[in-house]
Amino acid sequence: MWRPPQRIKWHPDPGSWPSAEAAARSLLYSPIRVGGTGLSSRTWVPAMVPWRASAEGHVTDANIEWYERFARGRPGAIVVEATGIREVPSGPLLRIGDDRFIPGLARLTDAVRRASGGETRLFIQLIDFLAIRRRPEPEKFFRRHLQIGDRHRAALDARDWPEDAVRERLARLPQAELAQVLDARELEALRMGYRERVTDTDLAHIRALPRTLPDLFSAAARRAREAGFDGVELHYAHAYTMASFLSARNDRADGYGGPRANRVRLPIEVYRRVREAVGADYTVGCRYLAEECIEDGMGVEDAAWFGVEFARAGMDFLSLSRGGKFEDARQPAVGASAYPYTGPSGYECMPQYVSDERGPFGRNVEPAARIRAAVRAAGFSTPVVVSGGIHGFDQAEALLREGKADLVGFARQSLADPDWFRKVKLGRGSEVRVCRYTNYCEALDQKHAQVTCELWDREALEEPGVGKTADGKRRMLPPAWPGNALPRDK
Numbered sequence: 001m002w003r004p005p006q007r008i009k010w011h012p013d014p015g016s017w018p019s020a021e022a023a024a025r026s027l028l029y030s031p032i033r034v035g036g037t038g039l040s041s042r043t044w045v046p047a048m049v050p051w052r053a054s055a056e057g058h059v060t061d062a063n064i065e066w067y068e069r070f071a072r073g074r075p076g077a078i079v080v081e082a083t084g085i086r087e088v089p090s091g092p093l094l095r096i097g098d099d100r101f102i103p104g105l106a107r108l109t110d111a112v113r114r115a116s117g118g119e120t121r122l123f124i125q126l127i128d129f130l131a132i133r134r135r136p137e138p139e140k141f142f143r144r145h146l147q148i149g150d151r152h153r154a155a156l157d158a159r160d161w162p163e164d165a166v167r168e169r170l171a172r173l174p175q176a177e178l179a180q181v182l183d184a185r186e187l188e189a190l191r192m193g194y195r196e197r198v199t200d201t202d203l204a205h206i207r208a209l210p211r212t213l214p215d216l217f218s219a220a221a222r223r224a225r226e227a228g229f230d231g232v233e234l235h236y237a238h239a240y241t242m243a244s245f246l247s248a249r250n251d252r253a254d255g256y257g258g259p260r261a262n263r264v265r266l267p268i269e270v271y272r273r274v275r276e277a278v279g280a281d282y283t284v285g286c287r288y289l290a291e292e293c294i295e296d297g298m299g300v301e302d303a304a305w306f307g308v309e310f311a312r313a314g315m316d317f318l319s320l321s322r323g324g325k326f327e328d329a330r331q332p333a334v335g336a337s338a339y340p341y342t343g344p345s346g347y348e349c350m351p352q353y354v355s356d357e358r359g360p361f362g363r364n365v366e367p368a369a370r371i372r373a374a375v376r377a378a379g380f381s382t383p384v385v386v387s388g389g390i391h392g393f394d395q396a397e398a399l400l401r402e403g404k405a406d407l408v409g410f411a412r413q414s415l416a417d418p419d420w421f422r423k424v425k426l427g428r429g430s431e432v433r434v435c436r437y438t439n440y441c442e443a444l445d446q447k448h449a450q451v452t453c454e455l456w457d458r459e460a461l462e463e464p465g466v467g468k469t470a471d472g473k474r475r476m477l478p479p480a481w482p483g484n485a486l487p488r489d490k
């Protein structure tokens with residue numbers, strides 16, 4: 001992962017922990033209405049893919065145990081990992097693109113309800129993504145993948161050559177000369193692996209996205225409701241299809257790109273179709289970027305404007321993330337795919353402890369505050385969720401009191417200790433296992449390996465019945481916290 005060149009090492013400081021009485025009086029542990037559902041506290045576990053679904057995208061026992069473990073900590077809400085809305089194989093990523101996925105997802109909602117004593121609300125993040133291929137062997141790229149055209153022949157002065165000879169010549173060209181012969185997309189396909197964009201409107205299926213996506217999202221949302229989720233989070237963030245429509249780099253010329261009113265058009269059309277499918281009383285919100293954090297990317301002004309439009313359309317919450325784009329991703333190894341969290345924008349998305357002067361804690365708070373202020377100024381009370389490096393009670397409580405957000409997302413902190421929410425509420429914050437923001441978990445995610453945290457995955461491996469990762473070296477779940485079984489634990 002990319003890290004800021006300043007290389008300043010930061011250590012998380014959760015500050016002081018409240019007594020149970022002080023926690024009970026806090027804003028963090030006060031209830032909040034989010035659309036059609038009520039949360040018992042303003043704590044939120046943002047979506048995190050743990051790579052535990054079956055190869056066909058079904059819910060497994062390991063998924064159930066994972067979310068049950070988080071539910072035992074009783075946060076206000078958990079958002080289930082990015083879940084694919086299409087009928088495309090996507091490895092061990094959850095899917096919801098067909099009714100056959102509903103029974104497994106229903107098992108999941110049931111398990112979370114039981115494990116949290118009915119307290120935690122469960123949402124699911126609905127994602128669409130475009131095709132991406134692995135970085136090819138250069139030989140294969142020149143001999144098979146590259147489509148030879150007049151442009152290549154002209155550049156090589158090889159108009160009459162047989163195609164094989166042109167390919168052969170290209171395969172032997174020095175790097176510097178290749179840059180003169182291949183166009184930017186071909187060079188990218190060679191160096192990073194081919195990647196589709198929403199602006200590839202020469203491709204029929206990309207041109208058709210504004211027609212196909214509303215139905216795909218709304219059918220998925222209808223299934224989520226049938227499976228018993230309390231709501232859906234439309235994934236409009238990071239490197240995926242919907243975020244690419246919102247992106248400042250989206251210059252589609254069909255009314256869905258260019259000025260921001262056009263860029264927000266499909267995200268609103270998707271939302272409306274989803275709303276029609278699930279009804280007015282169901283919670284529907286989105287996750288999107290406060291800033292893209294890339295060159296020529298969208299900044300907080302656009303994000304504030306989008307926030308107002310989402311609120312006006314009737315969305316029930318706005319969850320803000322930042323960065324996480326392909327545009328500045330690191331070059332993958334041959335045979336691997338580019339990963340959108342490996343460049344500077346990836347750092348902004350999941351900032352780790354080696355940082356710059358600003359540090360990794362709360363980098364998204366001020367942008368979120370600006371977006372929330374714009375939404376409020378337009379007369380909407382839509383709750384705003386902020387995440388990024390938040391791990392302490394004081395930090396969370398202060399940002400709520402200062403009106404910077406309405407709900408606080410703890411992603412990696414809840415992976416380090418899913419009992420954070422219970423421990424702090426019970427006045428036992430000193431028992432919290434504080435995340436160190438090392439991004440060990442993120443490195444596992446990048447390899448599509450079962451995600452665990454280094455603070456607990458080697459602990460008590462000999463415990464009877466402990467579930468282990470495929471390599472047998474790590475435990476799958478954090479050890480139980482006895483405090484969760486206290487009689488006063490109501």
Ligand SMILES: Cc1cc2nc3c(=O)[nH]c(=O)nc-3n(C[C@H](O)[C@H](O)[C@H](O)COP(=O)(O)O)c2cc1C
Nearest residue numbers: 046047048049081082350387388389410411412445
């Ligand atoms: C292992 C892992 C998987 C993640 N998967 C998702 C995801 O599926 N969808 C999403 O919107 N964000 C995902 N994220 C980003 C987090 O939701 C969150 O925005 C980010 O980690 C910053 O918050 P934090 O500092 O509280 O961890 C993931 C993060 C991690 C560490």
Ligand code: SF4
Nearest residue numbers: 435436438439441453
């Ligand atoms: S591995 Fe654990 S300590 Fe490190 S960033 Fe992830 S959750 Fe935090």
